[in-house]
Amino acid sequence: MQLIFSAGLILLVVLWGVFSPLSLSAVFDTALVSVTKNFGWLYLWTVLALVAFAFFLAVSRYGNLKLGGEDDEPEFSISAWFSMLFAAGMGIGLVFWGVAEPISHYSSAPPGIQSGTPEAANAAMRYAFFHWGLHPWAVYGIVALAIAFFQYRRQGVALISESTRALPWAPIQRMSGLFNVLAIVATAFGVAASLGMGALQINSGLEAVFGLPVSKTAQVGIILVTTAVFVTSAVTGVAKGIKMLSSLNMLVAAALTLAVFLLGPTVAIIDTLTNTLGSYLSEFIRMSLRMTPFRDSSWVGGWTLFYWAWWISWSPFVGLFIARVSRGRTIREFIIGTVLAPSLAAFIWFSVFGGTALYMEIWGHVPIVDAVKADVSTALFTMFSAMPLGMLMSIVATLLVFVFFVTSGDSATLVLGIMSTGGNPDPSAKIKMIWGVLVAGIAISLLLAGGLKAIQTATILFALPFTLVILLMVVSLWRAIREDWDEEQRQERELRRRIREMTSK
Template sequence: MQLLFPACLISIVVLWGILSPTTLGSTSHLVMTAITKNFGWLYLWVVLGLVLFSLFLATSRYGNLKLGKEDEEPAFSLPSWFAMLFAAGMGIGLVFWGVSEPLSHYAKPPPGIVAFTPDAAGAAMRYSFFHWGVHPWAVYSVVALAIAFFLYRRDGVSLVSESTNALPWRAVQKMSGVFNGLAVIATAFGVAASLGMGALQINGGLSVVFGVPVSVTAQVGIIIVTAALFITSAVSGVERGIKWLSSINMIVAAFLALLVFLLGPTITIIDTLTSTLGNYLTEFVRMSLRMTPFRDSEWIGEWTVFYWAWWISWSPFVGLFIARVSRGRTIREFVIGTVLAPSIAAFIWFSVFGGTALHMEIWQSLPISAAVQNDLSTALFVMLGQMPLGFIMSIVATVLVLVFFVTSGDSAILVLGMMSTGGKSEPANRIKIIWGVLIAGIAISLLLAGGLDALQTATIVFALPFTLVVILMALSLWRAVRDDWKEEQRAERELRRRMRDFMSK
């Protein structure tokens, strides 16, 4: 098995968290504080650069280049493709933060805004759009596009290092093993953070529906049971387990959102979407580069920097998975499908759930924000409990989180298996099982070391070195796209010349 060092490092962290969770939590917190203080600006600039780069590729002359042969058709239908990339990219996170993030910002808004005011409510929705909109999907899109481009147009393998091959620097070429190792580590900890959040929320849902106590013991048990489920799904393969579970996810998520939209404050939800979208577009650049050098505030680090690190840590996993299922699509179609469409879906989701929760808090004086401050993982169920058919919707939401949990886990197992076997598109089941156990172990270890805070901390710490790899991947993609376009133009000119010669005879 390749990439032995990342697997050993992951195992050490798992054992550390189990044997001495307090020291793991305190050590990682110190490292995270240093990273957010000294490198927060780097995350902001890199992610904004990826946004601009992805939009340029989609709107430029290079957008017609196909990921594969010119006559190839997409490997999956558009609905199946979108369902898989959406479930792998954001599933658990959207459900977890759909209510809790807007209400968290409403109670503790960005610097300069007074809490529990209309301005705080507007900022809460605007920053929720910002954290879950174009920026994260641009990170995924560029990383996935780089991998897919070299995989399908250059006949490469499914490895992160393969997508840096267009760079002429010998030092970069010698670092391929390091790049793949960093991708494995970032993927493992990023996915484990999301699975840990999923366990917290499943526990919250089971508490509301069945009275299961909210405890670390219950959450560890949930991780063990669901790990068995996503390992089983991963072993069954993409075409069956992951594809069908992702499609089920989308149907259940759409059904739950539709119920809340119809049974909740429908007009308020529409107004929220309209107003927030306008504010998001107006404040886009300012939010993208906002730091607080002259104000003592941890808000940017705790939210924006954490999110950008989270998306970067997820990018090798989501990127490899999206590349795996995106053969036959043009660059323009790929970017629109992986940036614009999911962003719109996220905007709708936050408008429905965040808008409903804020409406209850402001106009009905229901203490939703107090529930959020008490336990983030139960915020969604507290809100649903105030609505007609609330108990039924809580059951649906619990099932949704569970299925998202499984799809994220089985997708991660597939990707980690690909990276640790030299890029094989279908790793051996033994490899998938090993990675499934390791991911579950990381999630359990981090929960024991400090719950949600430890999960967030690990994500930021292990995403930093991979940020430099993402920059190199974007540069390599630019060189490769430019060269392939020039080659196609030369081929077309040669074909036209031959046709003229033939016609003149």
């Protein structure tokens, strides 16, 4: 039933975007204004609360609880585990925005800062860290933790609804099926947003390398080809296709990062990382709760709220996927692996790519700002064109986006298949193919309805209802963690009592 309802709803939006893209765009734009005006605060408070909850669990006594039985061991090594969760969680976005976002903030600075100044450059890097650091990974980590906890400690199924079982309220339990539908819809649109951006980036890369013109036709063709590849990969299963591709892409991403670090302004990159990390930590709370009630500005809505909605819409997909590969780890190890480590990797990525781009724009007068204003997806390749081995790096970056496209797509089809079949950990190839086609259809329809802007709008809108589901999951997880901790302590006390009785005889 969940498969029919959610797939039918998504299919209607796809057909709407294909046959009447202007109408879809107009409706989405109107809804976006209402959501950002009336519910922007909800996104900010929710995500900050998830960061605080994640850190509390990591440092508290509850961090010793294991996701599974006492004898359960992790299925994957640390490196393979990290590669899979990182590739599924952020891959395409990091490549797309690594240069484009800092340059965008520099040329169109946050409210209260003059664009094109050293202050704007510092703010640009700080907000890049903010948008891609602890906050998004806390969203992923807590949703994944809730799913894994109920799946492996309470022997539940891999469904969002299972994570609300500890709530005592009967009306909430009767709505559990709706939670799964909301998760499926949010996932489908969140993943489609990344696939749409991936198509734009690949198209720009192919233009830089082979001269393929940037066009809607080319982008649709790219989506169709890559969809065929990631559906094939998904059918082969996690242990083969996704694990292999994720590990390969992490090596490629590390090699590209090292090349830019060595060939670019190395000392300036280190200085950028040092300075930005300090300002990020000092401005953490203010950025986390920043709105503009007394200023007519769309900056927060266009950036921070879009990102928070994007992470929320991705969270059921990434959460189920991370839970799928995380059995046997303690809560503390899980939080460190899913929040702290990926955040550090994102900081390094933006320092290398964003720091290099800003340095080249400010000191080298490379027209990266102009490239971003003309087409955001060309920013990375404009930077490469002014560097040694630029053509080679453009080829590698295009390949990187392609493989990230595949890893995100095959992870998504697996998770959508699991959610739409009642938690079946191994959905059929037919189900995976259906979801692969639907996600590709969403990406195509959104591109036709308005490109990147339509993709961002859809993400914010469909993430709103799932935000409330996440809050229920947090309350349920907290209740369950305390119950299990109290039970473990009771069993330990009982064991010690029996040992004392035996030794006293």
